[in-house]
Amino acid sequence: MPQQVQGVVAPGKNEPVRVEAIVVPDPGPGEAVVKVQACGVCHTDLHYKQGGINDDFPFLLGHEAAGVVESVGDGVTEVEPGDYVILNWRAVCGHCRACRRGRPWYCFDTHNARQRVTLTDGTELSPALGIGAFAEKTLVAAGQCTKVDPAISPAAAGLLGCGVMAGIGAAVNTGQVGRGDSVAVIGCGGVGDGAVVGARLAGATRIIAVDVDDRKLETARTMGATHTVNSRGGDPVEAIRELTDGFGADVVIDAVGRPETYRQAFYARDLAGTVVLVGVPTPDMKLELPLLDVFGRGGALKSSWYGDCLPSRDFPTLVDLHLQGRIDLDAFVTETIGLGDVEKAFARMHAGDVLRSVVVL
Known part of the structure; x- marks a missing residue:
C-alpha cells in the first residue's frame, strides 16, 4: 500500500x-x-x-x-x-x-x-x-x-x-595512482578531499592540495595532503612544479571543473603524466589548448564519471577499509x-x- x-x-x-x-x-x-x-x-x-x-x-x-x-x-x-x-x-x-x-x-x-x-x-x-x-x-x-x-x-x-566515491575513484580507478607517485588535487571540497584520501590510499608519496581557501587547505592536510598551495597567492602550476623537483605531478586531478583549472591541471603534470577531470563543468564552458602541447606532452587526459566506480565492488571495499581504520x-x-x-x-x-x-x- x-x-x-x-x-x-x-x-x-x-x-x-x-x-x-x-x-x-x-x-x-x-x-x-x-x-x-x-x-x-x-x-x-x-x-x-x-x-x-x-x-x-x-x-x-x-x-x-x-x-x-x-x-x-x-x-x-x-x-x-x-x-x-x-x-x-x-x-x-x-x-x-x-x-x-x-x-x-x-x-x-x-x-x-x-x-x-x-x-x-x-x-x-x-x-x-x-x-x-x-x-x-x-x-x-x-x-x-x-x-x-x-x-x-x-x-x-x-x-x-556520490562525492566521496567520485573523489576516491578519480585517484584510484581513473588516475590509477601508484606507489611513489606525486599527485596534485585542484579544489578541496568533498570530491577533492576524496581524491586526496584515494591518493594516500594508493601509496602516493607527495600529495599537493590546491585551493583558494586556507580553511579547505587545512582540512585537506588532515585528510592526507603533504603540501598545500593557496592559488590566490601565486601561480599554482609553478608551485606544483617547485614541489615536484621542477617536473610536475604524475597525476593531477581537477575537482573544480572550470576551463582555467583544467589548464592548470594540464600544465602542472609531468611529461606523460595524467590529468583527471572529475569536477563537473557547466554546458556553456569551452576549453582551448594548443594542439601541439596536447601532442607533445603525451600522457593521458581522462574524465572520471562517478570515479569510474562499480558500486557492488567499491562500496563494500571502502566500507571495510573505513572499519579497519585505513580511511x-x-x-x-x-x-x-x-x-x-x-x-x-x-x-x-x-x-x-x-x-x-x-x-x-
Whole structure:
C-alpha cells in the first residue's frame, strides 16, 4: 500500500526548498523501497534547485544516502528486506556493450525506478539523480542498492553514494595512482578531499592540495595532503612544479571543473603524466589548448564519471577499509541536520563553511 512520508522538495528554479508530504508507491518489478537513515547535502542537489541540471521541477532532492531496505518488488534478487544499503545513481544493466566487455563502470544503460514518488495531489516528483533521498523513505531500482557492513554509521556510509566515491575513484580507478607517485588535487571540497584520501590510499608519496581557501587547505592536510598551495597567492602550476623537483605531478586531478583549472591541471603534470577531470563543468564552458602541447606532452587526459566506480565492488571495499581504520569517512561529516535544515545547509555550503552537512532521519 502506498505510504505517505516527509520529503524535501524543490518546487521551482531558485525557490526555497520545503518539507512536504510525499507518497511513496509500493515497489514494482525490479524496485525497492528504502527507509532512509542519512543523506548528505551535495552540490548537485543545489544545482538541481538552481535549474542547473534540467527544468523537470518539482524535484525530490537528495542522493548521497544510506538506509535499510523495507520492501522489494517482483524479481528482485540483489537485496532483501532488512539489508543495510548505500544508494547509487548508476545501476548497471549487465547487457550493454560496456557491460559485455567486462567494463560495467562504463555502463551505457543505467536505470532507475520506473514509478515516481508523488505529492499528495498526484504531481510526479523528479528524483535527484534517480534517487530522491531527502525523505523518510524513497523508491529506487533494486540495482541502486548496494549492501554493506552495517557497522559503519549511515552518515558516513551515505557519502560514498556520490562525492566521496567520485573523489576516491578519480585517484584510484581513473588516475590509477601508484606507489611513489606525486599527485596534485585542484579544489578541496568533498570530491577533492576524496581524491586526496584515494591518493594516500594508493601509496602516493607527495600529495599537493590546491585551493583558494586556507580553511579547505587545512582540512585537506588532515585528510592526507603533504603540501598545500593557496592559488590566490601565486601561480599554482609553478608551485606544483617547485614541489615536484621542477617536473610536475604524475597525476593531477581537477575537482573544480572550470576551463582555467583544467589548464592548470594540464600544465602542472609531468611529461606523460595524467590529468583527471572529475569536477563537473557547466554546458556553456569551452576549453582551448594548443594542439601541439596536447601532442607533445603525451600522457593521458581522462574524465572520471562517478570515479569510474562499480558500486557492488567499491562500496563494500571502502566500507571495510573505513572499519579497519585505513580511511576515515567520518571526517567528511561536518554536521548532522534535520530535513527542515536543508536550505540553511545550502547556504553554508555556498559559503564554504562545511565539507558535508548530512541529514539524519
